[in-house]
Amino acid sequence: MTPAMIEITDLHKSYHNGATPVQALRGITLSIRPSDFLALAGPSGSGKTTLLNIIGCIDQADRGELTLAGIPIPSRNARPESRRQAREITRQQVAVRRKKIGFIFQNFNLIPVLTAQENVAIALTLLNLSPEEVFHRSREILGEVGLEGLENRRPGELSGGQQQRVAVARALVKNPLIVVADEPTANLDSETGASILNLMREIHQRRGTTFVFSTHDPRVMDRASRLCLLRDGTLQEEQERVLL
Amino acid sequence: MTGLRWGEISFLARLAGKNLTRYRRRTAITTGAVALGVGIFIAMTSLLQGIRSESERNLARYVTGSAAIASRGYWDDRSRRSLDRLVGNTSALLEKLEKNAIAAAPRVSFRGELIVHYDPYPEEGSLFLDFCGIDPRKDPAVFHLDRTIRDGRFLRAGEPEILLGSWLADQLGAKPGFPVTVITRTRQGFHQLLDLEVAGIFDTPHPGLNRSTVYLPLDQVQEDLELGEAVTMIHIALDEALPGRGDPTQAAQLAGEHSPGEPLEVLTFHEMTREFSRAFDMQDSMLNAILLLLGLIAAVGITNTMVMAVLEREEEIAMMQALGMNHRELRLLFALEGSTIGAIGGLVGLVIGAGLSWYLVTWGIDYTPLLEDLKSDYPFSGVLQGVWSVPALAGTPLGAICLATTVALLPLGRMFSLPITDLLRGT
Structure with a gap:
């Protein structure tokens, strides 16, 4: 049996919305395989984004267990014994984000003063590669996502779909084990959204990268190899699909 | 990381x-x-x-020089312009300084009242001023006063004359050749009245001097104030790039040797300009x-x-x-x-x-x-x-x-x- 890329056991997370406490995740248990192209679906407030954020190591669960590619990610209840240990945990999370996880955001989150190529290069620069390698790899991935010839354009000179392609390229350029995408098509028209999703699927199949993304769009759900339905912070249903 | x-x-x-x-x-x-x-x-x-x-x-060029020799306690009490604490036997000390290639200029500072009368002056009046007796021959070796004469000429030894500052002269309407009267006190405290003639008008870059200090020949002052050859201070010029950088040790040594009983002290530039x-x-x-x-x-x-x-x-x-x-x-x-x-x-x-x-x-x-x-x-x-x-x-x-x-x-x-x-x- 293939070992899980992401192993989640009894994950809990709550936060405060103003003065109101919100129980975002209530004991989620989920095993995500390396071959998964997994969609987290559910209505607003179901816990999709919270779960993605915890998987992406930009948020911490209150309790429960999370393992990413064999690396245990501590929950908040696993209180560090010292400041040094706390710093070590933070360092480990930063290192995991830097090397193993690619992010795609709903709002693209590109830096407006940088060109498409430079936006992609950020992720590689953090890996301490040579400037030549950073340049070649970022141009190559832009070609792969269909942006050849647009490398020197700034985000403001690109359409929404093209900007999200840059964001996809930025997430993939460092060859991460996991790509986390929060509603990647929400700000795109249906045709562009479909093309972005096709692109993500192609890359998933070609590179074998694990994709976990959130959506509430049924057309996007249909393209996932695995669908997890969340409601009120709990996993309601799992569906396995065959990618066409 | x-x-x-x-x-x-x-x-x-x-x-x-x-x-x-x-x-x-x-x-x-x-x-x-x-x-x-x-x-x-x-x-x-x-x-x-x-x-x-x-x-x-x-200050160095017109008031203090590089350093000065004075009777101990004179400097601290200088605001009174008292003639009690003086440097005596100055000719011997000046000779010693000269032999050691230290330029020196003796001066006598005192207070007095300067009086001018209508015709040739436009108005009558009197002013309390700082008076300074200087040696016209020795003073230029330490000070630059002789280089600042705007009208008339520099002082001559033995002449009953006076140098006025430019602002004071302008205020009084004084010109070279005009008479002035000075009332002061001798060393013993007797009133003394001097009739003098304006020899020249100086214009230094020191506004305070131009306004309220006047200069007279030292020998006239010593005679009129009954000082003998005593002076209030002997100012010296040291070899220095900037004021206060010269070494006054040798001058201090000479002052000490000059008259062991007489309490003389060397005041450095920094001591004199502390305020x-x-x-x-x-x-x-x-x-x-x-x-x-x-x-x-x-x-x-x-x-x-x-x-x-x-x-x-x-x-x-x-x-x-x-x-x-x-x-x-x-x-x-x-x-x-x-x-x-x-x-x-x-x-x-x-x-x-x-x-x-x-x-x-x-x-x-x-x-x-x-x-x-x-x-x-x-x-x-x-x-x-x-x-x-x-x-x-x-x-x-x-x-x-x-x-x-x-x-x-x-x-x-x-x-x-x-x-x-x-x-x-x-x-």
Whole structure:
């Protein structure tokens, strides 16, 4: 049996919305395989984004267990014994984000003063590669996502779909084990959204990268190899699909 | 986590540079504020240091010399202009000094009342002034008074004459050849009335002298005040590049040997100008206060720019953290943005400051009318001239860079205390 890329056991997370406490995740248990192209679906407030954020190591669960590619990610209840240990945990999370996880955001989150190529290069620069390698790899991935010839354009000179392609390229350029995408098509028209999703699927199949993304769009759900339905912070249903 | 590498630093530097072009007007205003602060500070330093160095030069050239020999206790009691504590047997001491190649000028300082009468003067009147007996032959070896004669001529030994300052002469309407009467007291305290003639009018760069000090031949003074050959002080000129830098040890030794029983002391330039030094130290404190104020203005400007930059880029900062950028790298990015503002502002300020300093060094600012009204006793002339202050020229732009870099990091503290997810939501 293939070992899980992401192993989640009894994950809990709550936060405060103003003065109101919100129980975002209530004991989620989920095993995500390396071959998964997994969609987290559910209505607003179901816990999709919270779960993605915890998987992406930009948020911490209150309790429960999370393992990413064999690396245990501590929950908040696993209180560090010292400041040094706390710093070590933070360092480990930063290192995991830097090397193993690619992010795609709903709002693209590109830096407006940088060109498409430079936006992609950020992720590689953090890996301490040579400037030549950073340049070649970022141009190559832009070609792969269909942006050849647009490398020197700034985000403001690109359409929404093209900007999200840059964001996809930025997430993939460092060859991460996991790509986390929060509603990647929400700000795109249906045709562009479909093309972005096709692109993500192609890359998933070609590179074998694990994709976990959130959506509430049924057309996007249909393209996932695995669908997890969340409601009120709990996993309601799992569906396995065959990618066409 | 390994240290930062050159490729990463270079990328962050380029990103910092591009970030500054996002809001060009805001960046320009902040940079301009820094430049103005640096420029003004450099110019003020140039001017104030210029005033101090001119004052010290004028004191040395017209009032104190490099050092002076006086009877112990005379200097501390000098405001009384008493003739009780004098240096006696001066010819022997002057001879010793001369043999040791130390230029010396004996002087007698005393108080008196100068009286002028209608015709030839436009009005009658009298003034209490500082009088100084000088040796017309020896005085030029230590002082520059002889080089400042505007009208008439310098004093001659043995002549019953007087030199008036330019402001005093203008006030009285005096000209060379006009008579004056002086009432003073002899050493024994008897009133003495002197009838003198104006030999010349001097115009020194020391306004206090031009206004309230008059000079007479020393031999006349010694005779009229019944001093014998005693003087109040013997001023000496030492080999020195700047006032107060000469070594008075030999003069002190000679003064000690001169008459073991007579308590003489050598007063250094710094001892004689302590009051002025205090005033200038106060001026330095004011300069530091101005520096602090300018620094605060620049700091507020840069902080405001960087707070705006951070708040507007919350999501971007969160994205960079999500990509794996750590706090140190983000600090470096903002430090580079701040230091670039500081460097450009500092450089422009340096040009402004150097330009203003050049103007002050070359032309100066003419404050003559103001000083006339103020009746200032500061020993500098009405035209305030600057000097090239290398420490200010080099240090102020560097200070601006350090300040800008430091304050650029302030807004990040709050940002780093918030969860990345909150920043991504823009809350």
